[in-house]
Amino acid sequence: MIFDLHCHSTASDGVLAPRELVIRAAQQGVDVLALTDHDELGGLAEAAEAANEAGIRLVAGVEISVSWAGRTVHVVGLSVDPLNPVLMDGLRANRSGRLERAQRMADSLAGVGIPGALHGARLLASNPELISRTHFARFLVASGRVKDVKTVFKKFLVRGKPGYVPHQWASLADAVGWIRQAGGVAVLAHPGRYEMGKEKMSLLFEEFKAVGGTAVEVVTGSHTADQVPIYADYACRYGLRASAGSDFHAPGEGGRELGRLQPLPSGCVPVWLNW
Ligand code: AMP
Ligand code: MN
Ligand code: MN
Ligand code: MN
Secondary structure (H helix, E strand, O other), X not given: OOEEOOEOOOOOOOOOOXXXXXXXXXXXXXXXXXXXXXXXXXXXXXXXXXXXXXOOEEEEEEEEEXXXXXXXXXXXXXXXXOOOHHHHHHHHHHHHOHHHHHHHHHHHHHOOOOOXXXXXXXXXXXXXXXOOHHHHHHHHHHOOOOOOHHHHHHHOOOOOOOOOOOOOOEOHHHHHHHHHHOOOEEEEOXXXXXXXXXXXXXXXXXXXXXXXXXXXXXXXXXXOOOHHHHHHHHHHHOOOEEEEXXXXXXXXXXXXXXXXXXXXXXXXXXXXXXX
16 A cells, blocks of 8 residues: 655645646555645645545645744644634634745845746745745746756755745644644654754654654655654654655656655554554
8 A cells, every 4th residue: 555645736835736636646556645735725625526536545634834943844734624613724824924924035035136036936826825935946947047946945945045034833732733623643744854953853752742743754755765764763762653755746846756655664653554
């Protein structure tokens, strides 16, 4: 069975519509797919219908942006009720600051001689409530200023670089709480991407566990092969289950293809164990 429990559609910063994404996942041999758009549940109904037709299982998911100790971390919710009002309200609040943030990002880029970025990013964002850094990155590539999206995230849009602006997202406790109130399980996304030392990482795991987190992404398109056993160890140490997801966004953008994931290391308890 191939599980891919993290990916994005046009409801957030993916380039495939939910239906196309599900069809692609089925073609790649995925048996169980979770659609986990950033701060948004709007793609799930279409994805569920397409999954029915394609004969694969769709898990209703979401990836919530969280501010923790002055940084941004992501928490994936799996098997959530997409109509739960607590989750819907929380996500709406998280989305509501994005346009004003995008304006500040565009102002910052204009300050280094790159005008028109908000307009450019908006044209690329199918969901007007969900303008993300990815849309700015694609604008910078499409306008010929940077060769690819990966390079954008080295030179722009990250802390200390043009186009980066600080932003306040949901708290860790709130994000996990919304997921649980919607009947889901909370998964700490791609910890290997967070640039923090071991002490801070341990604090993050402790707090995640304490507020009701259930699992951590051990195998993800954001982890190198070396990082997989490291986060398998964290999962064991903190009594967390292990998840796996590609974090697929777009064909040919340099990220992991749907379903192309190594098995979980032995000793991990899969988040899907009793599904
Ligand atoms: P935002 O939620 O607007 O801050 O955008 C976050 C998104 O930017 C992530 O979900 C990724 O899609 C993208 N992103 C962040 N860092 C990178 C990176 N180093 N390479 C490619 N995409 C990235
Ligand atoms: Mn993304
Ligand atoms: Mn993420
Ligand atoms: Mn993601």
